[in-house]
Amino acid sequence: MPPERRWLTVVGGAVVLTAVVVAAVGPALWMESALVMRTERLLEGPSWRHPLGTDQFGRDLLSRLLVGARPSVVVAFGAVGCATLAGTTVGVVVGSVGGLADQVAMRVADVLFAFPGLLLAMAVMAVVGPSLRNLVLVLGLVYTPQFMRVARASALAVRREQYVEAAEALGASRWRIVARHVAPNAMAPVLVQISLGLSLAVLAESALSFLGLGIQPPVPSWGNMLSEGRQFMEIAPWNAIAPGLAIALVVLGFNLLGDGLQELLDPRMRPEGL
Amino acid sequence: MSRYLGRRLLGAVPVLWGVVTLVFLIIRLVPGDALQLFLGTQVEMTPEQMAELRRVFGLDRPLWAQYLDYLGRVVQGDLGVSLRTARSVRGEIASRLPVTVQLAVLAVGIAAAVAVPAGVAAAVSRRAWVQACLRVAALAGLSIPSFWLATMLVLGASRVGVRVLGTYVPVWQDPWRSLETLLLPAVALGTGLAAALMRYVRASVLEVLGQDYVRTAWAKGLPARAVFRRHVLRNALIPVVTVAGFQLGYLLGGAVVVEEVFGLPGMGRLALGAILQRDYAMLQGVVLVTATLFVLTNLLTDLAYGWIDPRIRYD
Numbered sequence: 001m002p003p004e005r006r007w008l009t010v011v012g013g014a015v016v017l018t019a020v021v022v023a024a025v026g027p028a029l030w031m032e033s034a035l036v037m038r039t040e041r042l043l044e045g046p047s048w049r050h051p052l053g054t055d056q057f058g059r060d061l062l063s064r065l066l067v068g069a070r071p072s073v074v075v076a077f078g079a080v081g082c083a084t085l086a087g088t089t090v091g092v093v094v095g096s097v098g099g100l101a102d103q104v105a106m107r108v109a110d111v112l113f114a115f116p117g118l119l120l121a122m123a124v125m126a127v128v129g130p131s132l133r134n135l136v137l138v139l140g141l142v143y144t145p146q147f148m149r150v151a152r153a154s155a156l157a158v159r160r161e162q163y164v165e166a167a168e169a170l171g172a173s174r175w176r177i178v179a180r181h182v183a184p185n186a187m188a189p190v191l192v193q194i195s196l197g198l199s200l201a202v203l204a205e206s207a208l209s210f211l212g213l214g215i216q217p218p219v220p221s222w223g224n225m226l227s228e229g230r231q232f233m234e235i236a237p238w239n240a241i242a243p244g245l246a247i248a249l250v251v252l253g254f255n256l257l258g259d260g261l262q263e264l265l266d267p268r269m270r271p272e273g274l
Numbered sequence: 275m276s277r278y279l280g281r282r283l284l285g286a287v288p289v290l291w292g293v294v295t296l297v298f299l300i301i302r303l304v305p306g307d308a309l310q311l312f313l314g315t316q317v318e319m320t321p322e323q324m325a326e327l328r329r330v331f332g333l334d335r336p337l338w339a340q341y342l343d344y345l346g347r348v349v350q351g352d353l354g355v356s357l358r359t360a361r362s363v364r365g366e367i368a369s370r371l372p373v374t375v376q377l378a379v380l381a382v383g384i385a386a387a388v389a390v391p392a393g394v395a396a397a398v399s400r401r402a403w404v405q406a407c408l409r410v411a412a413l414a415g416l417s418i419p420s421f422w423l424a425t426m427l428v429l430g431a432s433r434v435g436v437r438v439l440g441t442y443v444p445v446w447q448d449p450w451r452s453l454e455t456l457l458l459p460a461v462a463l464g465t466g467l468a469a470a471l472m473r474y475v476r477a478s479v480l481e482v483l484g485q486d487y488v489r490t491a492w493a494k495g496l497p498a499r500a501v502f503r504r505h506v507l508r509n510a511l512i513p514v515v516t517v518a519g520f521q522l523g524y525l526l527g528g529a530v531v532v533e534e535v536f537g538l539p540g541m542g543r544l545a546l547g548a549i550l551q552r553d554y555a556m557l558q559g560v561v562l563v564t565a566t567l568f569v570l571t572n573l574l575t576d577l578a579y580g581w582i583d584p585r586i587r588y589d
Contacts, residue, residue: 111292114565116527119545123300123561126549203419207531210421211546226422230535233429240429244422252417 005263012256016198019250023073026066033063035218043236053238055228065242068220071209072250075135076201080194082140087147088190094148095155095186096178106152109145117142117200118207125213135214139204143197150193154186161185188265195258199251206247222247279577286569293565298344300561301554302337353559358551363559366544371563374533374540376445376452378525380460382518385467390511392468393475394502397483408472415469421531424462428535431458442538459536463529467521474517478510485509512583519575526571527564 022029038058046053052061094102112120124138158164159182167177208214209223217224222243229239319327328334332343347354353363396408445452482488483506491501530542537543541560548556 107288107292110289111296114289114293114569115296115561116524116564116568118530119527119542119561119564122530122545122549123297123557126552126557127300199417206419207421210531211534213549226425230425233425234432237429240422240425244419244425247422248414248418251419252413255413255416 005260008256009260009264012253012258012260015249015253016257019069019073019253022066022069026069027063029066033060035059043232043239045236046238052242053236055225055236055239056232061239061242064220064225065222065246068222068225068243069246069250071132071135071215071219071221072202072205072247074132075139075205075214076198076254078136079139079143079201079205080197082136083143083147083197084190084194086140087144088151088187090144091148091151092155092183092186093178095152096159096182097174102152105148109148112142112145118204121204121208122211122213125208130208130213130216132215135205135208139201142204143201146197147190147193150189151186154189155182158182158185191265192258192262195254195261199254199258202247202251202254206243278580282573282576286573289569290566293569294345294348294562295341297558297562297565298341301558348562353562354555356548356553356556358553358556363556366556367541367559367563370539370541370544372444373442373538374526374529374542377456377459377463377529377533377538377540378522380453380456381463381467381525381529382522384460384464385471385521386514386518388464388468389471389475390514393472394479394507394510396472396476397479412469412472415465415472418465420462420466421535423465424459424532424535427458427462455536455538459529459532459538462532462535463525467525471514471517471521474514475510478513479506482506482510512579515582516575516579519571519578523568523571523575526567527561 027033036059038054041050041054041058043056044050044054044058050060050062052065055061055064090105094105121138121142124141125134128134128138164177164181167181172180205214206221206223206226209221210227212224212227215221215224217228225243226240226247229236229241229243233240325334332340335343351364353367355362356366359366392408392411396405396412399405399408442455443451488501488505491505496504526541527545528542529540530546532538533540533542534546541564545557545560545564547553548560
């Protein structure tokens with residue numbers, strides 16, 4: 001990897017790590033509360049006391065931004081975690097055993113793929129109701145078929161390797177081969193898919209919260225902050241600018257990390273270098 | 275070719291059947307009573323009135339009977355009526371679909387217009403600063419949320435005194451006004467698409483540049499322009515068509531947030547309105563139509579792929 005590319009990967013990793021730390025201890029980093037309303041400081045511009053200004057209820061924007069990192073990070077890791085677990089397990093198993101199970105699983109993936117992800121998530125969220133847990137489960141469902149396909153394709157390739165043949169010749173059971181030989185060697189593309197999925201999940205969570213189908217006010221999330229800030233954009237643009245920049249930065253972090261991982265794990269499949 | 279077309283169309287049938295089934299089931303996922311959820315907490319009704327409503331909506335029948343009934347009506351193109359306005363779901367969708375299609379086509383058009391030259395430049399440029407600028411631009415484009423960009427465009431336009439939140443005008447009535455209202459939303463959507471597309475263009479051009487027929491073209495002394503136009507670009511853009519086609523299909527349902535920011539009366543806002551009003555019949559219809567169009571767009575893209583690239587034979 002060229003040095004500047006390696007450097008960018010490290011920057012991406014640092015951004016992601018920062019987001020995770022802020023999500024964990026965010027409220028403790030700034031003395032203001034994210035929920036306290038003060039009528040004497042509505043829509044104030046950036047100042048020393050409030051580095052990012054205040055919102056329409058006089059709440060400190062910086063503390064809201066720090067607290068708002070939590071849903072983004074929790075939903076992204078939770079949803080991609082669910083999708084990885086479910087999609088990879090099914091994908092590796094059906095890719096290894098083939099046959100009818102494989103056919104059925106892939107048709108189910110086709111059906112889920114037929115829905116634009118955001119619309120499917122919107123429809124299901126509307127029915128099951130907005131909550132952090134539902135966001136994780138619904139986005140997890142939306143991303144599962146991608147992991148199924150990636151893991152299956154990878155397992156199919158690994159299955160033809162000589163060491164799998166050797167294990168078969170030695171009389172290893174089918175499940176042992178799947179668990180000990182195919183699965184560990186099929187993981188590299190899944191890792192790349194994870195970082196890609198994380199960046200998409202951050203965008204999806206903020207879009208759903210923006211539309212009012214995700215995290216509900218007054219609990220801050222970057223999506224609903226942007227939605228609220230938009231209404232006062234003319235007089236207090238910082239309310240709409242800051243949450244969007246936060247989303248973009250975290251997504252950029254995941255993208256940089258993903259590109260770096262891809263290059264590191266599989267130099268033949270370079271992520272087009274950009 | 276016609277046999278291939280027939281087989282692909284047949285192959286799409288089980289997927290569409292699955293789509294209809296899933297759309298039917300999503301609404302039945304409602305915990306508790308779907309009817310109560312629809313009515314909200316404001317409406318007081320006697321148990322007799324509830325039973326009567328349940329009978330009107332067919333909710334008193336067993337699930338499989340409801341399902342067969344729904345399937346039968348969908349196959350005939352009957353998507354039911356809105357639970358709020360009692361207007362036909364199909365008619366409502368037909369009036370909203372052109373907006374989203376225009377927006378999606380314009381967005382993908384803008385994306386391609388930016389991505390192809392930029393991707394080619396990124397592939398062939400020897401200048402480090404060109405490469406660096408393009409890489410940063412692509413990563414930024416991929417990372418900026420479209421709805422935030424849309425918000426910033428509205429803000430910027432209002433600062434310089436341009437009116438952007440006008441009423442939508444169909445392109446066949448007044449093409450210029452129509453473009454005016456759709457341009458900024460299309461830019462907001464197209465930026466992310468352009469970034470993704472540009473990476474494909476670059477990879478594809480780099481791959482084609484290494485092919486034997488390009489070396490032959492250089493060796494026989496063709497001018498650079500001819501090599502690029504006739505040999506490199508024509509081949510490199512083939513896989514790019516697939517990606518652009520996929521993006522187009524995706525936007526039919528994925529443009530909802532940008533439609534909302536710009537107040538465009540498209541499919542996404544129809545879905546959102548249906549969700550907020552708990553108009554499940556409308557929501558089912560929109561999701562079903564969008565998914566069907568997505569499947570068909572991908573099918574058309576696959577067919578176009580074979581038409582553009584004669585090396586691909588469908589047997």
